Amino acid sequence: MYVRAHTWWTILRIALEERLVYRGDFALGTLMRFLPIITQIFLWWAIFESIGSGSVETAEIANFTFPDMVAYYLLTMVGRAFSSMPGLASGVARQIRDGEIKKFLIQPVDMVGFLMLNRIAHKLAYYSVAILPFALVFYLCRGYFTAGWPDPLTLAAFVSSLILGFLLGFFLETSIGLIGFWFLEVSSLLFVYMLFSFFLSGHMFPLDLLPEPWNLLVDLLPLKYMAYFPAAVFLGKVSQDELMLQLGIQVAWIVFFIFLSRYLWKRGVSRYSGFGG
Amino acid sequence: MSEQQPVLVRVFLTFARNSLVREMTFRTNFFIQCVSAISWTLMNLGFYLIIFHHLNRKPLADGSGWQQNEFFVFLATTWIVFSIVQAFFMPNVQEFSELIRTGNLDFVFLKPIDTQFLISFAKVDWSALANFVMGILLLTVGVWRLTTQSNNPLSLNLANVLLYWFYVACGVTILYSLMISLAATSIWLGRNQSLYDFWFYITNFSRYPMEIYARSWGWSLWGLFTFVIPILIVINVPARILARPLRPEGPWLGLPLSGFAILATLVCLVISRRVFSLALQSYRSASS
Known part of the structure; x- marks a missing residue:
């Protein structure tokens, strides 16, 4: 047990x-x-001013005021800082393609676990540096957070939604990468995923703005937990009783993708054949 | 100088043909690239459709006249200008910083042709022109709707259309000048990996009607991106000439801004040429 923990710790540190x-x-x-x-900021400023016929204060779109909208975009940056996994899926697919994956078949190290530690380290390093620019921008934009800090419960929900967002993003992208056992080249698949995720995760605009049939679709997808959900929680757009339900659904999605990635790994390895050294 | 002109055109046509032949060797790849370019564009359109759905027939900025159909013209102009830049200059400029890093720029100097020309036009990314087609389609839809609407229809003549394409060409030239100047800096910096990011973040400012910056500290951005780095006029001037969001035209455009656009284009071109040759003088070959 100790040896194992030590191995993981070394991987993380490196x-x-x-x-x-x-x-x-x-x-x-x-x-x-x-x-x-x-x-x-300026685009939405102009839009809200136009809707309010000259005054920004009274204008609302889908329950978002102008400061809400700016705060939303800033918060999705935080959400994306947790849930986005640059190069994860393509990296997994590349390792499968060029045979680097063999080392995980020989060494007593689990590939998904190894990738996860790598990603955690990546994220930790990222936060330790990115916290400065983030803090600066949020400080400059503090005026847009009209409601101030949310209550402790909401804040706790926000933090958990971020961490869950990380897990969801990780297992989702790992699953996509592991499809590489069958397709070898997943870049076009990944492209479709990125396209939908940009539009339907709420990165581009708050999902509340979507008209009728689309908002139902978005609720059925896991993508909204990657950007929209944490921001909505922070801004108090999710009611108390719905909060627990939504977090539950998010956990369910994570569990689904954990099992999916395990399953894909197992099936993939059994059909994999590595040649050469 | 004058007898060199036809040769440059023929060289360029050969470059374009070669690129097309290369792209057609991998047709499926070409097709996928076209589809992916178009899907990002459609998403861009979707975003604005949602915004105009909420604006409920109001303009994008209060009193600016950028309603949905006028804005279609604006958006189409954005796609047209950026697809031209993407197709003709982007692949070359990306190649340029690689040429510097590897030292292969030496071979470019050896060729008996203008270096900046060779650097700027050697490759054409034909698949980027998919968005050009999309732009023409949206432009047609926007203009057709504007000219046939019952309330205050737009009347266009040949001069408007010609002026539109003239200012599109000016816009492309300004963006090209900015791009080649940015690329030239990689001679000094050795390597310029964030070039593309920087380009994207700066030109992002040009993709919106300039009225949205007309408030509080937005004015300083407006001034900066109109007079210092004149990217705001790249889309705004041609789009405004064709769509004329305010009929009759308000204080925003008239002779001053369109005259300034021509001046800015010339100045940009001259400065970028200077920056480029200045940068070349400090080039130290990296090869053996």
């Missing part, structure tokens, strides 16, 4: 150090990523 090499570039890149928020 991955963390590896990630912290380019921290300056990293922080600058994160700050740049907030630039599109500026255009979003």
